[in-house]
Each structure stands twice: as structure tokens, then as C-alpha cells.
Amino acid sequence: MLGSIEAGGTKFVCAVSDLALNIVDKVTIDTQTPDITLKQVLQFFAKHSIKSMGIGCFGPIDINPHSNTYGYITATPKAGWQHFNFVKTIQDHIDVPIAFNTDVNVAAYGEFKLGAAKQTNNSIYLTIGTGIGGGVIIDKKIITGRHHPEMGHIFIKRAVGDDFVGNCPFHHDCLEGLASGPAIEKRWNTKPVHIDDNHQAWQFESYYLAQAIVNYTLTFAPDIIILGGGIMHKPHLLSKIKSTCLTLLNGYFPIDDIEHYLSLPKLGDNAGIMGGLLLAKDLLHK
């Protein structure tokens, strides 16, 4: 059996599958303090005999295996979770190999192996929701340099007419500060889900997301970019992003397959859990 945890800021999803990745048990647990939440996580896995586990966790986390704080959640603003040794807490109770990575990296891996990026070598998975983040697959592997990427915090240029100051506590008007769900809500004083399709909000949103996609395209030149997260549920947003992207690139970089190049996730909400199971399975072959 394989184990998988998708550790999010509001909920933890835990799953167990057989070696063919058929899920045999699954639970969703509210994210409270580490004590309360991990107790329930461990109770769930105690019912099963797993051989390895994959964890996709909200960040920032330490994924450098040579670091003293490998396996920790680090400087998160989330109360109680700062400097929590996630991997050791699990391993103290379940002594199996664990793959530990960011939620977006693990979801990127799920989409690469089983979803929209299947049969590509290089792909990017973005999530646009409460925050903006991304995971990158290069040459069929998750890239992790000195730290995991924080792709949502890049700088881009302002839309004409947008005087919203931005709500990123670190960078004000970086991409996340201008285009995350809370940024949209703060700028227009309405939840994104209630904003009409023809509202200027979506012009701004597609302009910012298209710029980010252009920047990632010009630097990584991936085969596909997958756009996940709650904001992407908005009808028409994806097609607005596609056309703005081509306008901004202005023929400079060859994207002749924009319909496929920018895709929604194929695994939907399961990208993270499936990515965790896949990483767990990879560990058995190491």
C-alpha cells in the first residue's frame, strides 16, 4: 500500500492506495494545530500498512535533504505551524520512506504523470486561488534548486487604470499581490465568484496572469502550462488569458498550440493526492 498527504492551510487530505494507485481509503481533516491535526492523520494511517508515503505541503518548507531543518514547515504565517518538523512527526509513528515536497510541486508531478502534461518532458503547474504558486517539471523531474520556487511572487507590469496598491505583505504588487483571490476581493470589495464575467476585474486578471505565463514561457519554454486553483473556475477566464498571452508575445516566441499549451488540470482536485501516491511509488524503486 502507498500513502499520500495533501497538507493544505484549511484541510488535510490523506489517502491510501494499492500499488496500481487505486485509492482504497481517503479522509479529509480540518487544519487546526499540528497536535490536533496530526493526531487524526496518524489515526487514519494506523489502519493501513503502507510501504512509503508522499507528502505535498503548503509552504514555505525545507525540502533540502542536506539541511538541518529538512522536512520542516518553516516561516509560514499560519499560527502553530512555524518550524514544525512534519517529516519526523510522521516517521516517528510510521517508519517508511517519505517524499516531502510543496503542494504545487506534488500536484505538478501528478499532472505530469497522469494528467494534462502526460507524455511531455517539461511542464508547469500553476494554482491561482488564495495564493498563487507553481511547480515545474524539467526533463521529467521536479525542479528544486536552493529552495522550492515561489513563482507567484514575480514582478510584472501594471494594468493601465489599476491603482490597487496590492496585498502581498512582502512585495505589495507582485503577481500574487495583484491577482490572487484575496487581491481581487480587496480591489473590488466583492468575492471573485460574485463578479460578473464582463467586469473589468477579469481584464485585469487575465492581463496579469498572461504576463506571468509569458514570463514563464520565455524562461522555461515548457511544453505545457496547467492552470489550476479556484480562480480558474471562472468561465471565460482561460480564453481571455490565451488571447492576451498571444497579444503580449506578439509573435516573438513560437506558440502555435495555445489551446493545448494553456490547459486546465486533468486530475482536477486530485492532482495533489495522486502526485503524492506517485512519489511514494517512486520511492519503492529507489
Add this chain to the structure above:
Amino acid sequence: MLGSIEAGGTKFVCAVSDLALNIVDKVTIDTQTPDITLKQVLQFFAKHSIKSMGIGCFGPIDINPHSNTYGYITATPKAGWQHFNFVKTIQDHIDVPIAFNTDVNVAAYGEFKLGAAKQTNNSIYLTIGTGIGGGVIIDKKIITGRHHPEMGHIFIKRAVGDDFVGNCPFHHDCLEGLASGPAIEKRWNTKPVHIDDNHQAWQFESYYLAQAIVNYTLTFAPDIIILGGGIMHKPHLLSKIKSTCLTLLNGYFPIDDIEHYLSLPKLGDNAGIMGGLLLAKDLLHK
């Protein structure tokens, strides 16, 4: 013997080395039409018996070995060089394996193997001059997705007080349109080399380059970023970029080695030629 060509918009540098990479002959040739220039290139190599060759070429070029136009210079504005089949022209006269890549990718490889990025896994080489470009090494390999990166054309935000429209013919005020040598010259009506160290020009320049470095940092999380090209010869620019970079990151991403993290090239003007020889040598082991 190994061969190397650094094919630039104003000059071609050709070199031959022994297998230990000691250069035994070298020539610099003006870039004129392909006919005139390649004739001289071939005359130079006719004097030597080389086993393989590495070429770093100005772009855009086609480096996809599965493409029908692999080995071509593609949509360059440079008169006479559009759709020139570079690799075949060489191979028709010198029948050896050829590695063909962009000038910046090859220079990035040189700096990775022998220069400032030695003993790292992930590095970026940028050149800031007539244009702005970059090459990326991930996991000790040059990354090349669907196309070579065009990192100089990313979008960034405006400096307060800068109303220069930008001079990129494709994107107006992308990074290259705001921060290349010709952009500086057009904005201030003076060649960059004549602009005083305390001039506002260098505030703008360091702000734009620091934003680009922040964006590359947040997406690639490399071990080192190397800053080459003519504009970086300006004294004090590197230290301005470093401090602006830290200010913009605002503690969000761990860079505790900024002095080393942002470095000038160690191979100086030889990064391209040495990178070409290294790629030629790699071909012998394939």
C-alpha cells in the same frame, strides 16, 4: 582536436583546442553575409583536423534535433542570415559531430564547467549588452524546452519617474526594451559608457535588472546567477543590483550569500568559446 565557433551579430570567433582544452589556434572574423563569413570560417578550420565542434550562435535559432529546420538561424532581423542552415553549411565541409546552441546557452555551459558556476547544479548566465539574454543550467544540463529561452523579454514593473516608452520592437517595455544598452542610450541620449556613476540611469538600470533577477530566482531557485555583457562593465552597477535585489525580495526568499549569488563571469569574454569546446568534447563521449 576540438572546434568551437562563437557566432555573434558583429563578429565570429573560431578556435581549435587539444583534448585538454588548450587553445592552439584562434581567429576573429567580421560578421558580414553568410557567404563571406562562412568562407573564412571554413578556411580557418581547413588548417586543422578536428573531431567535433561546438557552436554558440546568436538567435533565434532552431535547436530542436527533431525539427525540419534544426540547425538553422530562423527569424533574425540580421540581413542575409534569415533561414540560414548553419549546421549543414559547416557539416558539408567538415564531417564531424556538431553541438549547436544559442550563444548564451553555450556561455552558460562554459561558466558552469570552468567558471563562476563550477561545482553547482543549477545556474543562470545572463548577458546585458546590445540585447539581454540568458542561458540556464538545471541539474548540470542546459535546459531547452520547446524553444531556447528568451529571458531578456520578460515583463517587469516600471520605475517611478521612467516615462521612456521602451525600444523592443516586439514588446516595447519588456526588460530588454527598458534595460539593454541601446535602451539606455535612447532614454538618455548618451552612450552608457559616458553616463556618470551617480546618474539616475543606474538607479533605473539596477531596479530593472534586480527585478529580473528576483523573477528568475523565484522561478528557478538557482545556486548562482552570473551577469555578463558590456553593461556589467560599469563600476558599481553590480553592487547596486545586489542591494536592490535584497530590498525587493524583502526577506521572502533565502539569499544569504548575495555576494557570491550574483557574480561576474569568471571566464570573461572566453565563456562562449570555452563552452563550445566543452560541448565538442562531450560529443566524443556520446
